[in-house]
Amino acid sequence: MTRIIVVGPLKSSYIKDGVRQYLKWIKKFERIELIQLPLSGDLNKTPPSIYKDKDFKKFEKYFPDSFNVLLDERGEQMDSIKFSQFYEHIKSSSGAKFINFIVGGPLGHSDEIYNKADSIISLSKLTFTHELAVLILLEQLFRVNKILHNETYHY
Numbered sequence: 001m002t003r004i005i006v007v008g009p010l011k012s013s014y015i016k017d018g019v020r021q022y023l024k025w026i027k028k029f030e031r032i033e034l035i036q037l038p039l040s041g042d043l044n045k046t047p048p049s050i051y052k053d054k055d056f057k058k059f060e061k062y063f064p065d066s067f068n069v070l071l072d073e074r075g076e077q078m079d080s081i082k083f084s085q086f087y088e089h090i091k092s093s094s095g096a097k098f099i100n101f102i103v104g105g106p107l108g109h110s111d112e113i114y115n116k117a118d119s120i121i122s123l124s125k126l127t128f129t130h131e132l133a134v135l136i137l138l139e140q141l142f143r144v145n146k147i148l149h150n151e152t153y154h155y
């Protein structure tokens with residue numbers, strides 16, 4: 001099963017609408033669970049390393065039996081065909097029960113989570129909000145499913 005785990009709730013209505021729509025379209029192919037973790041307090045009152053450590057602790061329970069794909073603007077970039085091959089490969093060969101796509105909070109990821117990452121991918125060199133990163137990832141997962149099922153969508 002595939003999970004998208006994000007630090008920070010998705011609040012914007014246009015994001016929530018988009019996420020709902022893509023999850024509905026993807027449901028035809030597979031079930032994707034979206035897990036929204038709470039923010040770790042007030043950014044202005046907590047030192048960044050402590051803030052990120054708190055974020056990391058929230059992810060820990062999702063690590064058992066998982067293949068962890070970290071989303072990070074500094075990660076590996078791939079086109080959608082390569083992403084579909086990557087996704088198919090980890091689904092068929094990783095042996096993990098869960099594929100976790102992990103989206104960080106406002107400060108990005110903690111140092112520890114990089115040690116847990118089986119793969120680090122970038123959606124672009126540009127930095128997006130966590131909300132937009134989730135929406136773009138979902139569109140790509142929909143695209144990937146269309147590609148893998150030989151359905152018209154990707155040109």
Ligand SMILES: C[S@@+](CC[C@H](N)C(=O)[O-])C[C@H]1O[C@@H](n2cnc3c(N)ncnc32)[C@H](O)[C@@H]1O
Nearest residue numbers: 071072073103104108122123124126127128133
């Ligand atoms: C506001 S960004 C954090 C930016 C922070 N400066 C950093 O160093 O990661 C929040 C999260 O969205 C995701 N994200 C944003 N832009 C991305 C991109 N271009 N590619 C992949 N993930 C991205 C990452 O998971 C990131 O941790």
